[in-house]
Amino acid sequence: MLDFSTLPAALPILWSGVKMTLFLSTMAVVLGLIVGTLMCSARLSKNYPLQLFARFYITLFRGVPLLVQLMISYYCLPLIGINIPALVAATGCIGLCAGAYMAEILRGGFQSLPPGQKESALMVGLSNSHILFFIELPQVIKLTIPGLINETILLVKASSLISVVGIAELTRTAQNLAASNFQPFQFYLTAAAIYFVLNSAISVFGFWLEKRSNNRVIV
Amino acid sequence: MMAFDVKVIIDHLPQILDGFVTTVWCTVWACALGMVLGLIVACGLMSKARIFRYPIRFYVEVIRSTPFLIQLFLLYYGGPSIGIYLDPIQAGIIGLAIYGSAYYAELFRAGFNAIPEGQLEVANIMGFSTTNILWRIQIPQMMVLIVPGLVNTTIILGKETAVLSIVTVPELTFVLTGIGSQTYAYAETLTVLALAYLILAESTSRLGSWAEKRLSKYMER
Numbered sequence: 001m002l003d004f005s006t007l008p009a010a011l012p013i014l015w016s017g018v019k020m021t022l023f024l025s026t027m028a029v030v031l032g033l034i035v036g037t038l039m040c041s042a043r044l045s046k047n048y049p050l051q052l053f054a055r056f057y058i059t060l061f062r063g064v065p066l067l068v069q070l071m072i073s074y075y076c077l078p079l080i081g082i083n084i085p086a087l088v089a090a091t092g093c094i095g096l097c098a099g100a101y102m103a104e105i106l107r108g109g110f111q112s113l114p115p116g117q118k119e120s121a122l123m124v125g126l127s128n129s130h131i132l133f134f135i136e137l138p139q140v141i142k143l144t145i146p147g148l149i150n151e152t153i154l155l156v157k158a159s160s161l162i163s164v165v166g167i168a169e170l171t172r173t174a175q176n177l178a179a180s181n182f183q184p185f186q187f188y189l190t191a192a193a194i195y196f197v198l199n200s201a202i203s204v205f206g207f208w209l210e211k212r213s214n215n216r217v218i219v
Numbered sequence: 220m221m222a223f224d225v226k227v228i229i230d231h232l233p234q235i236l237d238g239f240v241t242t243v244w245c246t247v248w249a250c251a252l253g254m255v256l257g258l259i260v261a262c263g264l265m266s267k268a269r270i271f272r273y274p275i276r277f278y279v280e281v282i283r284s285t286p287f288l289i290q291l292f293l294l295y296y297g298g299p300s301i302g303i304y305l306d307p308i309q310a311g312i313i314g315l316a317i318y319g320s321a322y323y324a325e326l327f328r329a330g331f332n333a334i335p336e337g338q339l340e341v342a343n344i345m346g347f348s349t350t351n352i353l354w355r356i357q358i359p360q361m362m363v364l365i366v367p368g369l370v371n372t373t374i375i376l377g378k379e380t381a382v383l384s385i386v387t388v389p390e391l392t393f394v395l396t397g398i399g400s401q402t403y404a405y406a407e408t409l410t411v412l413a414l415a416y417l418i419l420a421e422s423t424s425r426l427g428s429w430a431e432k433r434l435s436k437y438m439e440r
Binding site: 075 | 280281283284285286287288289290292293296297298299300301378379380381382384385392396399405406409412413416417420421
Protein backbone atom coordinates (compact mmCIF):
# COMPACT_ATOMS: atom_id res chain seq x y z
CA MET A 1 0.00 0.00 0.00
CA LEU A 2 1.17 3.53 -0.66
CA ASP A 3 2.59 5.32 2.32
CA PHE A 4 1.52 8.93 2.66
CA SER A 5 2.98 9.48 6.16
CA THR A 6 5.68 11.89 4.95
CA LEU A 7 3.13 14.15 3.33
CA PRO A 8 1.96 16.28 6.31
CA ALA A 9 5.52 17.39 7.11
CA ALA A 10 6.03 18.39 3.47
CA LEU A 11 2.85 20.43 3.15
CA PRO A 12 4.36 23.81 4.12
CA ILE A 13 7.06 23.32 1.47
CA LEU A 14 4.45 22.42 -1.11
CA TRP A 15 2.45 25.50 -0.10
CA SER A 16 5.41 27.73 -0.87
CA GLY A 17 5.53 26.06 -4.28
CA VAL A 18 1.83 26.73 -4.77
CA LYS A 19 2.35 30.40 -3.95
CA MET A 20 5.17 30.61 -6.49
CA THR A 21 3.02 28.91 -9.14
CA LEU A 22 0.16 31.32 -8.45
CA PHE A 23 2.49 34.31 -8.58
CA LEU A 24 4.07 33.18 -11.87
CA SER A 25 0.71 32.42 -13.45
CA THR A 26 -0.79 35.74 -12.38
CA MET A 27 2.15 37.68 -13.76
CA ALA A 28 1.99 35.69 -16.98
CA VAL A 29 -1.75 36.28 -17.38
CA VAL A 30 -1.35 40.03 -16.85
CA LEU A 31 1.58 40.24 -19.25
CA GLY A 32 -0.23 37.98 -21.70
CA LEU A 33 -3.30 40.20 -21.68
CA ILE A 34 -1.22 43.33 -22.32
CA VAL A 35 0.87 41.73 -25.07
CA GLY A 36 -2.20 39.99 -26.46
CA THR A 37 -4.15 43.24 -26.75
CA LEU A 38 -1.23 44.97 -28.45
CA MET A 39 -0.60 42.09 -30.85
CA CYS A 40 -4.28 41.80 -31.60
CA SER A 41 -4.51 45.49 -32.50
CA ALA A 42 -1.39 45.12 -34.63
CA ARG A 43 -2.83 42.06 -36.32
CA LEU A 44 -6.05 43.91 -37.11
CA SER A 45 -4.44 47.21 -38.08
CA LYS A 46 -4.33 48.43 -41.65
CA ASN A 47 -0.61 49.13 -41.39
CA TYR A 48 0.90 46.25 -43.37
CA PRO A 49 4.37 45.96 -41.73
CA LEU A 50 2.72 46.04 -38.31
CA GLN A 51 0.30 43.33 -39.37
CA LEU A 52 3.11 41.22 -40.75
CA PHE A 53 5.07 41.60 -37.53
CA ALA A 54 2.08 40.47 -35.47
CA ARG A 55 1.56 37.46 -37.74
CA PHE A 56 5.20 36.53 -37.45
CA TYR A 57 5.11 36.92 -33.67
CA ILE A 58 1.99 34.81 -33.31
CA THR A 59 3.27 32.05 -35.60
CA LEU A 60 6.61 31.98 -33.85
CA PHE A 61 5.28 31.82 -30.30
CA ARG A 62 2.52 29.38 -31.12
CA GLY A 63 4.70 27.16 -33.26
CA VAL A 64 7.61 26.62 -30.90
CA PRO A 65 7.09 24.54 -27.75
CA LEU A 66 7.09 26.59 -24.57
CA LEU A 67 9.86 24.42 -23.16
CA VAL A 68 12.10 25.40 -26.06
CA GLN A 69 11.17 29.06 -25.60
CA LEU A 70 12.06 28.82 -21.92
CA MET A 71 15.41 27.26 -22.77
CA ILE A 72 16.09 29.98 -25.33
CA SER A 73 15.29 32.69 -22.79
CA TYR A 74 17.41 30.95 -20.18
CA TYR A 75 20.49 30.09 -22.26
CA CYS A 76 20.48 32.56 -25.14
CA LEU A 77 19.60 35.90 -23.53
CA PRO A 78 22.89 36.01 -21.59
CA LEU A 79 24.74 35.31 -24.87
CA ILE A 80 23.46 38.53 -26.37
CA GLY A 81 24.31 40.40 -23.21
CA ILE A 82 20.95 40.42 -21.46
CA ASN A 83 21.50 39.28 -17.90
CA ILE A 84 18.19 39.05 -16.11
CA PRO A 85 17.26 36.71 -13.26
CA ALA A 86 15.83 33.34 -14.30
CA LEU A 87 12.55 34.23 -12.59
CA VAL A 88 12.05 37.33 -14.74
CA ALA A 89 13.11 35.52 -17.91
CA ALA A 90 10.75 32.63 -17.26
CA THR A 91 7.77 34.82 -16.36
CA GLY A 92 8.40 37.03 -19.35
CA CYS A 93 8.67 34.02 -21.57
CA ILE A 94 5.35 32.43 -20.63
CA GLY A 95 3.75 35.87 -20.64
CA LEU A 96 4.92 36.53 -24.20
CA CYS A 97 3.80 33.09 -25.29
CA ALA A 98 0.40 33.61 -23.67
CA GLY A 99 0.24 36.94 -25.48
CA ALA A 100 0.32 35.17 -28.83
CA TYR A 101 -2.56 32.87 -27.88
CA MET A 102 -4.57 35.67 -26.29
CA ALA A 103 -4.09 37.84 -29.37
CA GLU A 104 -5.83 35.18 -31.44
CA ILE A 105 -8.62 34.76 -28.88
CA LEU A 106 -9.18 38.52 -28.74
CA ARG A 107 -9.07 38.78 -32.52
CA GLY A 108 -11.97 36.34 -32.67
CA GLY A 109 -13.82 38.63 -30.26
CA PHE A 110 -13.09 41.80 -32.21
CA GLN A 111 -14.16 40.23 -35.46
CA SER A 112 -17.47 39.13 -34.01
CA LEU A 113 -18.47 42.71 -33.10
CA PRO A 114 -20.91 44.20 -35.59
CA PRO A 115 -19.04 46.75 -37.75
CA GLY A 116 -21.97 49.16 -37.46
CA GLN A 117 -20.97 49.95 -33.87
CA LYS A 118 -17.60 51.31 -34.87
CA GLU A 119 -19.06 53.23 -37.78
CA SER A 120 -21.68 54.95 -35.65
CA ALA A 121 -19.12 55.67 -32.94
CA LEU A 122 -16.91 57.34 -35.55
CA MET A 123 -19.94 59.26 -36.81
CA VAL A 124 -20.71 60.74 -33.40
CA GLY A 125 -17.09 61.84 -33.24
CA LEU A 126 -15.44 59.46 -30.81
CA SER A 127 -11.70 59.09 -31.19
CA ASN A 128 -10.12 55.76 -32.11
CA SER A 129 -8.70 55.19 -28.64
CA HIS A 130 -12.10 56.01 -27.13
CA ILE A 131 -13.73 53.46 -29.37
CA LEU A 132 -11.12 50.85 -28.49
CA PHE A 133 -11.17 51.32 -24.73
CA PHE A 134 -14.79 52.22 -24.06
CA ILE A 135 -16.74 50.43 -26.76
CA GLU A 136 -14.83 47.53 -28.23
CA LEU A 137 -12.57 46.23 -25.46
CA PRO A 138 -15.25 45.89 -22.74
CA GLN A 139 -17.46 43.88 -25.10
CA VAL A 140 -14.60 41.83 -26.47
CA ILE A 141 -13.41 40.86 -23.01
CA LYS A 142 -16.92 39.78 -22.07
CA LEU A 143 -17.30 37.80 -25.29
CA THR A 144 -13.97 36.09 -24.91
CA ILE A 145 -14.17 35.19 -21.22
CA PRO A 146 -14.46 31.44 -21.93
CA GLY A 147 -11.41 31.52 -24.19
CA LEU A 148 -9.41 33.66 -21.79
CA ILE A 149 -10.26 31.44 -18.82
CA ASN A 150 -9.21 28.42 -20.86
CA GLU A 151 -5.93 30.14 -21.64
CA THR A 152 -5.44 30.94 -17.94
CA ILE A 153 -5.83 27.25 -17.10
CA LEU A 154 -3.34 26.39 -19.82
CA LEU A 155 -0.97 28.95 -18.33
CA VAL A 156 -1.16 27.46 -14.85
CA LYS A 157 -0.35 24.12 -16.44
CA ALA A 158 2.41 25.64 -18.54
CA SER A 159 3.99 27.18 -15.46
CA SER A 160 5.02 23.64 -14.47
CA LEU A 161 7.62 23.80 -17.24
CA ILE A 162 9.37 26.62 -15.40
CA SER A 163 10.65 23.93 -13.03
CA VAL A 164 13.18 23.09 -15.73
CA VAL A 165 15.05 26.36 -15.23
CA GLY A 166 15.25 25.71 -11.51
CA ILE A 167 12.57 27.93 -10.04
CA ALA A 168 10.93 26.38 -6.99
CA GLU A 169 7.32 26.39 -8.08
CA LEU A 170 4.90 23.56 -7.39
CA THR A 171 6.37 21.02 -9.83
CA ARG A 172 9.94 21.71 -8.77
CA THR A 173 9.00 21.47 -5.10
CA ALA A 174 7.25 18.18 -5.72
CA GLN A 175 10.29 16.97 -7.62
CA ASN A 176 12.62 17.88 -4.76
CA LEU A 177 10.35 16.29 -2.18
CA ALA A 178 9.95 13.16 -4.30
CA ALA A 179 13.70 12.86 -4.60
CA SER A 180 14.49 13.48 -0.94
CA ASN A 181 11.79 11.13 0.38
CA PHE A 182 12.18 8.47 -2.33
CA GLN A 183 8.43 8.61 -2.83
CA PRO A 184 7.84 9.88 -6.35
CA PHE A 185 4.31 8.55 -6.75
CA GLN A 186 2.93 10.13 -3.59
CA PHE A 187 4.38 13.57 -4.18
CA TYR A 188 3.58 13.80 -7.88
CA LEU A 189 0.05 12.61 -7.12
CA THR A 190 -0.28 15.34 -4.51
CA ALA A 191 1.04 17.93 -6.93
CA ALA A 192 -1.41 16.74 -9.56
CA ALA A 193 -4.25 17.03 -7.04
CA ILE A 194 -3.18 20.58 -6.16
CA TYR A 195 -3.08 21.60 -9.83
CA PHE A 196 -6.50 20.02 -10.28
CA VAL A 197 -7.94 22.04 -7.40
CA LEU A 198 -6.35 25.28 -8.64
CA ASN A 199 -7.61 24.84 -12.18
CA SER A 200 -11.06 23.74 -11.08
CA ALA A 201 -11.27 26.90 -9.01
CA ILE A 202 -10.31 28.98 -12.05
CA SER A 203 -12.87 27.15 -14.15
CA VAL A 204 -15.65 27.73 -11.58
CA PHE A 205 -14.62 31.39 -11.38
CA GLY A 206 -14.86 31.53 -15.15
CA PHE A 207 -18.40 30.17 -15.17
CA TRP A 208 -19.40 32.67 -12.51
CA LEU A 209 -17.82 35.55 -14.43
CA GLU A 210 -19.49 34.46 -17.64
CA LYS A 211 -22.88 34.22 -16.01
CA ARG A 212 -22.49 37.56 -14.29
CA SER A 213 -21.34 39.41 -17.39
CA ASN A 214 -24.07 37.88 -19.51
CA ASN A 215 -26.61 39.60 -17.31
CA ARG A 216 -25.16 43.00 -18.04
CA VAL A 217 -23.88 43.09 -21.57
CA ILE A 218 -26.16 43.73 -24.48
CA VAL A 219 -24.44 42.77 -27.71
CA MET B 220 28.32 38.86 -28.93
CA MET B 221 29.36 35.59 -30.44
CA ALA B 222 29.57 34.26 -33.99
CA PHE B 223 26.87 31.99 -35.27
CA ASP B 224 28.72 28.74 -36.00
CA VAL B 225 26.87 26.47 -38.43
CA LYS B 226 29.63 23.87 -38.22
CA VAL B 227 28.32 22.57 -34.90
CA ILE B 228 25.02 21.72 -36.55
CA ILE B 229 26.58 20.11 -39.62
CA ASP B 230 28.90 17.99 -37.47
CA HIS B 231 26.02 16.64 -35.43
CA LEU B 232 23.55 16.29 -38.27
CA PRO B 233 23.08 12.49 -38.01
CA GLN B 234 22.24 12.79 -34.29
CA ILE B 235 19.85 15.65 -34.95
CA LEU B 236 18.09 13.67 -37.66
CA ASP B 237 17.75 10.72 -35.26
CA GLY B 238 16.19 13.07 -32.75
CA PHE B 239 13.84 14.42 -35.39
CA VAL B 240 12.74 10.90 -36.31
CA THR B 241 12.15 10.08 -32.64
CA THR B 242 10.04 13.21 -32.24
CA VAL B 243 7.93 12.32 -35.27
CA TRP B 244 7.68 8.69 -34.14
CA CYS B 245 6.50 9.69 -30.65
CA THR B 246 4.02 12.20 -32.07
CA VAL B 247 2.52 9.74 -34.54
CA TRP B 248 2.17 6.93 -32.01
CA ALA B 249 0.87 9.18 -29.27
CA CYS B 250 -1.70 10.75 -31.58
CA ALA B 251 -2.86 7.42 -32.97
CA LEU B 252 -3.20 5.88 -29.51
CA GLY B 253 -4.69 9.09 -28.17
CA MET B 254 -7.37 9.13 -30.87
CA VAL B 255 -8.36 5.51 -30.25
CA LEU B 256 -8.50 6.08 -26.50
CA GLY B 257 -10.24 9.40 -27.09
CA LEU B 258 -12.95 7.73 -29.16
CA ILE B 259 -13.63 5.24 -26.37
CA VAL B 260 -13.66 8.05 -23.82
CA ALA B 261 -16.00 10.10 -26.03
CA CYS B 262 -18.43 7.18 -26.20
CA GLY B 263 -18.25 7.00 -22.41
CA LEU B 264 -18.90 10.74 -22.13
CA MET B 265 -22.05 10.42 -24.21
CA SER B 266 -23.27 7.28 -22.49
CA LYS B 267 -26.67 7.52 -20.86
CA ALA B 268 -25.55 5.46 -17.88
CA ARG B 269 -24.30 7.75 -15.14
CA ILE B 270 -22.10 5.01 -13.75
CA PHE B 271 -20.00 5.32 -16.93
CA ARG B 272 -20.48 8.99 -17.60
CA TYR B 273 -19.48 10.47 -14.25
CA PRO B 274 -16.15 8.66 -13.77
CA ILE B 275 -15.19 9.34 -17.37
CA ARG B 276 -16.09 13.02 -17.04
CA PHE B 277 -13.89 13.11 -13.94
CA TYR B 278 -11.05 11.43 -15.89
CA VAL B 279 -11.30 14.04 -18.64
CA GLU B 280 -11.36 16.94 -16.16
CA VAL B 281 -8.38 15.60 -14.22
CA ILE B 282 -6.30 15.03 -17.35
CA ARG B 283 -7.17 18.44 -18.73
CA SER B 284 -6.46 20.38 -15.59
CA THR B 285 -3.14 18.85 -14.54
CA PRO B 286 0.11 19.68 -16.33
CA PHE B 287 1.46 17.10 -18.75
CA LEU B 288 4.82 17.27 -17.01
CA ILE B 289 3.29 16.09 -13.72
CA GLN B 290 1.41 13.30 -15.48
CA LEU B 291 4.62 12.19 -17.12
CA PHE B 292 6.53 12.25 -13.83
CA LEU B 293 3.74 10.30 -12.20
CA LEU B 294 3.88 7.65 -14.91
CA TYR B 295 7.63 7.43 -15.33
CA TYR B 296 9.03 8.08 -11.85
CA GLY B 297 5.95 7.17 -9.83
CA GLY B 298 4.96 4.18 -11.94
CA PRO B 299 7.44 1.74 -10.39
CA SER B 300 5.87 2.34 -6.93
CA ILE B 301 2.63 0.86 -8.21
CA GLY B 302 4.25 -1.80 -10.38
CA ILE B 303 4.36 -0.01 -13.76
CA TYR B 304 7.82 -0.24 -15.28
CA LEU B 305 8.24 1.61 -18.58
CA ASP B 306 11.25 2.75 -20.53
CA PRO B 307 11.36 6.48 -21.35
CA ILE B 308 9.95 6.21 -24.87
CA GLN B 309 7.09 3.94 -23.78
CA ALA B 310 6.29 6.23 -20.87
CA GLY B 311 6.45 9.23 -23.18
CA ILE B 312 4.13 7.77 -25.80
CA ILE B 313 1.64 6.35 -23.31
CA GLY B 314 1.69 9.52 -21.22
CA LEU B 315 1.14 11.71 -24.25
CA ALA B 316 -1.60 9.41 -25.54
CA ILE B 317 -3.43 9.62 -22.21
CA TYR B 318 -3.01 13.40 -22.14
CA GLY B 319 -4.23 13.68 -25.72
CA SER B 320 -7.15 11.31 -25.20
CA ALA B 321 -8.98 13.83 -23.01
CA TYR B 322 -8.65 16.55 -25.64
CA TYR B 323 -9.54 14.24 -28.52
CA ALA B 324 -12.54 12.94 -26.56
CA GLU B 325 -13.98 16.44 -26.13
CA LEU B 326 -13.44 17.05 -29.83
CA PHE B 327 -15.13 13.79 -30.84
CA ARG B 328 -18.03 14.56 -28.53
CA ALA B 329 -18.50 17.97 -30.14
CA GLY B 330 -18.36 16.31 -33.56
CA PHE B 331 -20.96 13.71 -32.62
CA ASN B 332 -23.23 16.43 -31.30
CA ALA B 333 -22.94 18.33 -34.57
CA ILE B 334 -24.54 15.51 -36.56
CA PRO B 335 -28.25 16.27 -37.07
CA GLU B 336 -30.45 14.24 -34.73
CA GLY B 337 -32.80 13.43 -37.61
CA GLN B 338 -30.24 11.24 -39.34
CA LEU B 339 -29.97 8.97 -36.33
CA GLU B 340 -33.75 8.76 -36.00
CA VAL B 341 -34.12 7.86 -39.67
CA ALA B 342 -31.34 5.27 -39.44
CA ASN B 343 -33.04 3.83 -36.38
CA ILE B 344 -36.36 3.53 -38.18
CA MET B 345 -34.66 1.97 -41.20
CA GLY B 346 -33.44 -0.76 -38.90
CA PHE B 347 -29.74 0.05 -38.57
CA SER B 348 -28.20 -1.45 -35.46
CA THR B 349 -26.55 0.91 -32.95
CA THR B 350 -23.07 -0.32 -33.97
CA ASN B 351 -23.88 0.22 -37.61
CA ILE B 352 -25.14 3.72 -36.91
CA LEU B 353 -21.95 4.46 -34.99
CA TRP B 354 -19.55 3.09 -37.60
CA ARG B 355 -21.33 3.94 -40.83
CA ILE B 356 -23.14 7.17 -40.03
CA GLN B 357 -21.77 8.92 -36.98
CA ILE B 358 -18.01 8.27 -37.09
CA PRO B 359 -17.39 9.05 -40.80
CA GLN B 360 -19.23 12.36 -40.63
CA MET B 361 -17.88 13.30 -37.24
CA MET B 362 -14.32 12.69 -38.45
CA VAL B 363 -14.77 15.08 -41.36
CA LEU B 364 -16.44 17.74 -39.24
CA ILE B 365 -13.67 17.86 -36.68
CA VAL B 366 -10.63 17.87 -38.99
CA PRO B 367 -9.63 21.47 -38.09
CA GLY B 368 -9.80 20.73 -34.36
CA LEU B 369 -8.02 17.45 -34.87
CA VAL B 370 -5.15 19.19 -36.62
CA ASN B 371 -4.94 21.75 -33.84
CA THR B 372 -4.80 19.12 -31.12
CA THR B 373 -2.24 17.12 -33.08
CA ILE B 374 -0.01 20.19 -33.39
CA ILE B 375 -0.35 20.81 -29.66
CA LEU B 376 0.61 17.21 -28.91
CA GLY B 377 3.52 17.43 -31.32
CA LYS B 378 4.83 20.45 -29.46
CA GLU B 379 4.23 18.71 -26.15
CA THR B 380 6.78 16.02 -27.16
CA ALA B 381 9.45 18.58 -26.20
CA VAL B 382 8.51 17.83 -22.58
CA LEU B 383 9.52 14.20 -23.10
CA SER B 384 13.13 15.37 -23.12
CA ILE B 385 12.82 15.87 -19.35
CA VAL B 386 12.39 12.12 -18.85
CA THR B 387 15.37 11.50 -21.17
CA VAL B 388 13.53 10.44 -24.33
CA PRO B 389 16.19 10.99 -27.02
CA GLU B 390 14.02 13.29 -29.13
CA LEU B 391 14.84 16.59 -30.78
CA THR B 392 14.93 18.78 -27.67
CA PHE B 393 16.98 16.26 -25.73
CA VAL B 394 19.51 15.78 -28.53
CA LEU B 395 19.91 19.47 -29.33
CA THR B 396 20.16 20.71 -25.75
CA GLY B 397 22.66 17.90 -25.18
CA ILE B 398 24.78 19.11 -28.08
CA GLY B 399 24.34 22.66 -26.77
CA SER B 400 25.73 21.84 -23.35
CA GLN B 401 28.63 19.83 -24.79
CA THR B 402 29.76 22.49 -27.24
CA TYR B 403 28.35 25.62 -25.53
CA ALA B 404 26.76 26.42 -28.89
CA TYR B 405 23.40 27.28 -27.32
CA ALA B 406 22.36 29.88 -29.84
CA GLU B 407 22.90 27.59 -32.84
CA THR B 408 21.30 24.48 -31.38
CA LEU B 409 18.30 26.27 -29.93
CA THR B 410 17.67 28.15 -33.16
CA VAL B 411 17.69 24.89 -35.10
CA LEU B 412 15.40 23.41 -32.44
CA ALA B 413 12.87 26.21 -32.77
CA LEU B 414 13.01 26.01 -36.57
CA ALA B 415 12.50 22.24 -36.54
CA TYR B 416 9.36 22.60 -34.43
CA LEU B 417 8.08 25.40 -36.63
CA ILE B 418 8.55 23.17 -39.67
CA LEU B 419 6.78 20.29 -37.94
CA ALA B 420 3.83 22.46 -36.90
CA GLU B 421 3.60 24.09 -40.31
CA SER B 422 3.67 20.80 -42.22
CA THR B 423 1.05 19.29 -39.91
CA SER B 424 -1.18 22.27 -40.54
CA ARG B 425 -0.62 22.05 -44.33
CA LEU B 426 -1.44 18.35 -44.23
CA GLY B 427 -4.54 19.22 -42.25
CA SER B 428 -5.85 21.81 -44.71
CA TRP B 429 -5.20 19.37 -47.57
CA ALA B 430 -7.14 16.64 -45.75
CA GLU B 431 -9.91 19.10 -44.91
CA LYS B 432 -10.27 20.12 -48.55
CA ARG B 433 -10.32 16.53 -49.79
CA LEU B 434 -12.64 15.18 -47.15
CA SER B 435 -15.21 17.95 -47.17
CA LYS B 436 -15.93 17.14 -50.84
CA TYR B 437 -17.87 14.15 -49.60
CA MET B 438 -19.85 16.16 -47.11
CA GLU B 439 -22.23 17.95 -49.45
CA ARG B 440 -25.69 17.83 -48.02
